[in-house]
Amino acid sequence: GAVVSQHPSRVICKSGTSVKIECRSLDFQATTMFWYRQFPKQSLMLMATSNEGSKATYEQGVEKDKFLINHASLTLSTLTVTSAHPEDSSFYICSAGGQGHTGELFFGEGSRLTVL
């Protein structure tokens, strides 16, 4: 199946700093990417939908100025957690679907963010 790669897999940062997480589709062009957040022992919650070349659509309750999403190419989307705080510590997971992959989405391995 298609491969989606996330980087970094783990990151620890100090409170107040910004962290960028990359999501790449390695063998297909992803016109749409989705970002999820998962707290311990909870389900994946959709944060935002990004379409290549346009602004991301954020779910209710997700601050767009805090979670900056850029989908500048068909193979790369980035999520930047700005001015991170301990409550932003979570598992962030991206998924991607391309024009040739109707229905099925492919998930990255996730990025564990710990804010001290």
Add this chain to the structure above:
Amino acid sequence: GESVGLHLPTLSVQEGDNSIINCAYSNSASDYFIWYKQESGKGPQFIIDIRSNMDKRQGQRVTVLLNKTVKHLSLQIAATQPGDSAVYFCAERQAGTALIFGKGTTLSVSS
């Protein structure tokens, strides 16, 4: 908010038994459903999917059943193995939209 939920948060079975994990969904417009397996610290792993024009689909050791009348989805795992221990999520999707995940069921397989 979430439109997909699960009936049971945990399921414990013996190795070799069959496992059934259930899921209820609320959005009748959803036309695509997927079961994922997630191991600790990893992203979701695709298990099996089913479209709304079907009521049953079989894979290797797994079967998904869809009952649109009562908006119910189930995952059956035959001859459950210790390696099947994980959290299982059902997810639903309308065409072109993101997947919406249920709460998850933890499957624990003892040998």
